[in-house]
Amino acid sequence: MNVTTPDVAVVGGGPSGLTAAAGLAAAGLRVLVLDREREAGGVPRHSDHTGYGLRDLRTLMTGPAYARLLANRALEAGALVRTSAMVTGWAGERLLDVTTPEGRLRVDAGAVVLATGARERPRTARMVPGDRPPGVLTTGQLQNVVHLHHGRVGTRAVIVGAEPVSWSAVLTLREAGCRTVLMTTEHARPESYAAFSVPGRAALRVPVATATRVVRISGRDAVESVEVEDLRTGERRTVPCDTVVFTGGWIPDHELARAAGLAMDPGSRGPVVDNTLATSRPGVFAIGNLVHPVDTADVAALDGRHVVRHVQAYLAAGSPAASRTVDRSAARDFPYTARPSGSGTSPGTGTGGAHGDDESGNAGGRETGGTFADAIPLRAEAPFRWVFPGLVRPGAGAPPRRRILLWATEHRPIARVVVTQDGREIARRTLPWPVSPGRVFRVPSSLLSAADPRGGAITISLA
Amino acid sequence: MNPRVSRSGPLPDGTADVAVIGGGVVGAAVARELAGRESDGRPLSVVLVEARADVGDGTSKASTAILHTGFDATPGTLESRLVRRGYELLGEYAGRAGVPVERTGAVLVAWTAEELAALPGLAAKAAKNGYLECETLGAEEVYRLVPALGPGVLGGLTVPGEAIICPWTTTLAFSLDALARGAHVVLNARVKGVEHDAGEETLLLTSRGTLRARWVVNAAGLGSGAIDRLFGHERFTVTPRRGELLVFDKMARPLADRIVLPVPSSRGKGVLISPTIYGNVMLGPTAEDLRDHADTSTSEAGFAFLVDKGLALMPALLQEEVTASYAGLRAATEHGDYQVHLDAARRYLVLGGIRSTGLTSSMALAEHAAGLLAETGLVTSVRDDLPDPPRMPNIGEAFPRPYACDDLIGEDPAYGTVVCFCERVTAGEIRDALASPLPPADLDGLRRRTRAMMGRCQGFFCGAEIGERLAPLEEPR
Numbered sequence: 037m038n039v040t041t042p043d044v045a046v047v048g049g050g051p052s053g054l055t056a057a058a059g060l061a062a063a064g065l066r067v068l069v070l071d072r073e074r075e076a077g078g079v080p081r082h083s084d085h086t087g088y089g090l091r092d093l094r095t096l097m098t099g100p101a102y103a104r105l106l107a108n109r110a111l112e113a114g115a116l117v118r119t120s121a122m123v124t125g126w127a128g129e130r131l132l133d134v135t136t137p138e139g140r141l142r143v144d145a146g147a148v149v150l151a152t153g154a155r156e157r158p159r160t161a162r163m164v165p166g167d168r169p170p171g172v173l174t175t176g177q178l179q180n181v182v183h184l185h186h187g188r189v190g191t192r193a194v195i196v197g198a199e200p201v202s203w204s205a206v207l208t209l210r211e212a213g214c215r216t217v218l219m220t221t222e223h224a225r226p227e228s229y230a231a232f233s234v235p236g237r238a239a240l241r242v243p244v245a246t247a248t249r250v251v252r253i254s255g256r257d258a259v260e261s262v263e264v265e266d267l268r269t270g271e272r273r274t275v276p277c278d279t280v281v282f283t284g285g286w287i288p289d290h291e292l293a294r295a296a297g298l299a300m301d302p303g304s305r306g307p308v309v310d311n312t313l314a315t316s317r318p319g320v321f322a323i324g325n326l327v328h329p330v331d332t333a334d335v336a337a338l339d340g341r342h343v344v345r346h347v348q349a350y351l352a353a354g355s356p357a358a359s360r361t362v363d364r365s366a367a368r369d370f371p372y373t374a375r376p377s378g379s380g381t382s383p384g385t386g387t388g389g390a391h392g393d394d395e396s397g398n399a400g401g402r403e404t405g406g407t408f409a410d411a412i413p414l415r416a417e418a419p420f421r422w423v424f425p426g427l428v429r430p431g432a433g434a435p436p437r438r439r440i441l442l443w444a445t446e447h448r449p450i451a452r453v454v455v456t457q458d459g460r461e462i463a464r465r466t467l468p469w470p471v472s473p474g475r476v477f478r479v480p481s482s483l484l485s486a487a488d489p490r491g492g493a494i495t496i497s498l499a
Numbered sequence: 500m501n502p503r504v505s506r507s508g509p510l511p512d513g514t515a516d517v518a519v520i521g522g523g524v525v526g527a528a529v530a531r532e533l534a535g536r537e538s539d540g541r542p543l544s545v546v547l548v549e550a551r552a553d554v555g556d557g558t559s560k561a562s563t564a565i566l567h568t569g570f571d572a573t574p575g576t577l578e579s580r581l582v583r584r585g586y587e588l589l590g591e592y593a594g595r596a597g598v599p600v601e602r603t604g605a606v607l608v609a610w611t612a613e614e615l616a617a618l619p620g621l622a623a624k625a626a627k628n629g630y631l632e633c634e635t636l637g638a639e640e641v642y643r644l645v646p647a648l649g650p651g652v653l654g655g656l657t658v659p660g661e662a663i664i665c666p667w668t669t670t671l672a673f674s675l676d677a678l679a680r681g682a683h684v685v686l687n688a689r690v691k692g693v694e695h696d697a698g699e700e701t702l703l704l705t706s707r708g709t710l711r712a713r714w715v716v717n718a719a720g721l722g723s724g725a726i727d728r729l730f731g732h733e734r735f736t737v738t739p740r741r742g743e744l745l746v747f748d749k750m751a752r753p754l755a756d757r758i759v760l761p762v763p764s765s766r767g768k769g770v771l772i773s774p775t776i777y778g779n780v781m782l783g784p785t786a787e788d789l790r791d792h793a794d795t796s797t798s799e800a801g802f803a804f805l806v807d808k809g810l811a812l813m814p815a816l817l818q819e820e821v822t823a824s825y826a827g828l829r830a831a832t833e834h835g836d837y838q839v840h841l842d843a844a845r846r847y848l849v850l851g852g853i854r855s856t857g858l859t860s861s862m863a864l865a866e867h868a869a870g871l872l873a874e875t876g877l878v879t880s881v882r883d884d885l886p887d888p889p890r891m892p893n894i895g896e897a898f899p900r901p902y903a904c905d906d907l908i909g910e911d912p913a914y915g916t917v918v919c920f921c922e923r924v925t926a927g928e929i930r931d932a933l934a935s936p937l938p939p940a941d942l943d944g945l946r947r948r949t950r951a952m953m954g955r956c957q958g959f960f961c962g963a964e965i966g967e968r969l970a971p972l973e974e975p976r
Contacts, residue, residue, distance in 0.1 A: 120915075120917075135923075136915055137916045138912065139915060158958070165802055168796075170942065173962060174962075176959035177960075180963030181962070181966065185966070254796075291921075
């Protein structure tokens with residue numbers, strides 16, 4: 037088996053992975069991106085509509101153009117991007133087994149950045165009973181079929197979900213000559229941005245059934261109909277169709293993270309990370325929609341930009357000529373006083389060097405503010421299902437974009453955010469945007485600046 | 500595709516010595532066995548007739564996939580004898596043909612006083628069935644074996660010989676072996692009528708035309724009762740018993756590395772938790788008698804029942820994603836044993852009412868069938884020119900698969916090109932399946948040969964790519 041020893045291995049060549057690779061390579065590191073698809077770029081490759089690049093590139097372009105641009109930037113910066121390269125498992129702390137058409141490869145990396153993204157939960161995971169004919173798919177598969185493979189779908193579709201991605205499915209279906217006869221959402225109102233769904237409904241003439249769930253799919257050789265239930269009345273009706281698209285319902289592609297035994301967030305089901313995007317394994321970072329399933333591609337990409345200096349700091353800590361590269365200015369709006377290093381954990385515990393055998397340089401070179409292990413847990417109360425990051429490491433700077441991300445399961449028109457720590461309210465603010473299921477709710481991280489760095493868990497809730 | 504396999508077009512000419520109706524695991528095993536025999540120094544000509552477009556596409560594909568010791572069979576029955584014999588035969592054959600088997604062992608778990616009290620009786624019954632390895636366990640020992648079990652275990656009984664096997668590869672191996680021995684495989688041919696001419700021939704009127712055979716073996720599974728009536732008998736009725744199963748993500752596999760069996764009690768048979776040969780964990784089955792012989796749909800009630808059971812048996816399992824749910828129809832009859840009857844006058848043999856144990860007993864049933872036909876003078880001896888069994892591509896999780904084999908990838912980069920990521924299926928394996936003597940007829944058939952698209956993403960990433968690779972199957976043949 038061939039062995040390669042990059043400074044950083046980035047697993048997944050979507051927006052976050054490619055952006056991280058470009059930044060890390062530009063900083064002079066030897067970066068290897070491993071992507072299992074035939075072309076790098078991730079999900080935007082088959083999202084053939086505009087809306088990409090706003091926050092990271094300050095421009096708007098289509099998904100495929102965005103995917104190509106990010107891949108080119110990574111290459112131009114000097115990263116090596118290997119496609120058709122699937123990471124199949126771990127052979128050590130930062131040692132990856134990879135299958136490629138040119139043979140198997142062992143990647144012995146100084147640091148690993150997991151950027152494996154998220155996928156939509158398919159019908160099976162949602163446990164929708166009935167017959168099992170072909171013609172039942174996710175948006176991801178639909179867009180692959182239509183945009184990358186130019187295949188055919190049916191003529192009458194029912195879409196499960198009313199998130200932004202669901203409307204993207206409507207557009208893709210329309211392009212393929214398939215009419216959306218019904219969109220269903222279990223929520224009392226469509227999850228999507230109001231700006232999209234109202235004209236969406238008008239322009240695309242898609243009826244949206246709220247508080248409705250699909251309870252059965254019928255048709256033995258092909259889809260003939262779905263049965264839907266009105267959750268308010270319990271009434272059921274049959275909707276004839278030949279295609280069913282399950283949209284949204286995101287779950288991270290977390291197999292590698294779990295295989296590594298990383299601490300996992302039960303809400304997002306991605307690995308727990310702190311504000312530096314470090315996971316529970318030293319030198320393994322996780323970014324993008326793997327850790328916040330899902331925010332938009334540009335937000336994922338900005339995780340990639342954010343993680344660069346923290347990977348650099350980690351690698352620098354492992355070398356004798358370590359210099360501290362943490363940008364302390366970024367820590368202004370976050371609890372930044374270092375936790376006393378004598379409080380229960382011995383110096384160096386849980387940090388590890390760039391190469392695990394080099395314990396000596398760790399304690400002195402690591403980022404100020406302790407380790408993943410002694411960071412403060414960040415929690416969210418209902419109606420939130422998860423919060424990102426799940427840990428706050430005092431003194432390590434703000435999280436990406438100085439935003440805390442949360443995922444809600446219910447709509448709230450007014451967002452009165454309350455932050456507490458150890459029973460004490462440390463911040464309260466009404467934000468000018470509503471809380472909506474099906475998309476990320478963003479909270480400025482400055483709301484955490486009054487947190488006690490020596491205190492206990494911080495909780496975010498709605499008043 | 501082997502020229503003796505057909506999905507459309509003209510049927511084989513002439514008169515076969517034996518037509519076997521039903522390309523499930525039992526029919527395929529019988530076709531393989533009989534194609535290996537001769538009559539008066541001449542190999543028997545055998546045709547396997549299947550109503551569906553592929554072998555193993557009915558009950559055989561949706562079993563619980565356990566290689567049973569037969570410990571809990573009713574002592575003295577044909578089923579008990581054939582399961583025990585079949586366990587040995589299939590276990591040995593699997594090794595030679597590369598059918599994946601994992602010797603996981605099983606533990607019966609008692610949750611009530613009644614179930615606990617039943618354990619010694621089950622051990623005694625196992626002994627009567629010739630199985631002597633069972634051991635009773637205290638609750639702590641059960642938790643030591645399966646730490647993920649929910650609270651409330653009272654005790655258990657081990658069945659170390661129980662194993663898991665790939666039912667798909669088994670049926671395919673038998674079919675390929677039958678082909679290699681000279682048999683024909685006629686697919687998409689539903690038997691709708693039977694005529695006897697004055698001579699020694701039976702005419703099978705199928706949806707693709709008429710087949711002629713001297714002898715007919717009925718291994719039609721759910722259809723075995725109807726075929727039996729076409730031969731003029733009123734011996735048994737098949738009532739499809741639907742069993743719904745949930746399959747959990749591979750991430751769940753560490754929770755269940757052996758089979759967890761229920762103790763039959765007054766509350767019913769209960770459900771089992773089993774590792775699958777593909778590295779998943781399965782929960783089920785339900786048991787519900789149906790009228791419709793083709794209704795393999797799943798139901799809300801079935802799911803709710805299984806979730807309820809699963810939460811009690813192994814709460815952590817329900818935290819994992821369900822990657823598949825399916826329903827199998829078992830061929831239950833009103834009788835407590837297999838329905839094996841020889842009708843020498845009509846040159847007809849029925850192997851009916853083969854329940855979920857049929858996977859294990861398949862080769863023994865085939866051997867038994869050959870023995871019965873030997874008594875009639877049809878079969879005389881075993882051929883001495885038999886080809887080796889086929890070497891099946893491994894789709895078992897516990898054994899090396901191409902993506903992990905340096906030498907294979909070195910010879911052929913297609914084995915290093917992963918197409919289905921969740922299941923790590925390579926372009927080489929898909930190509931091989933499509934080019935095999937018995938290729939798949941559709942995506943489901945490809946899945947049974949390679950595992951393509953049976954994973955957690957269900958096609959989110961690879962569905963379009965695999966669909967494109969399957970496109971040649973859509974062309975008229």
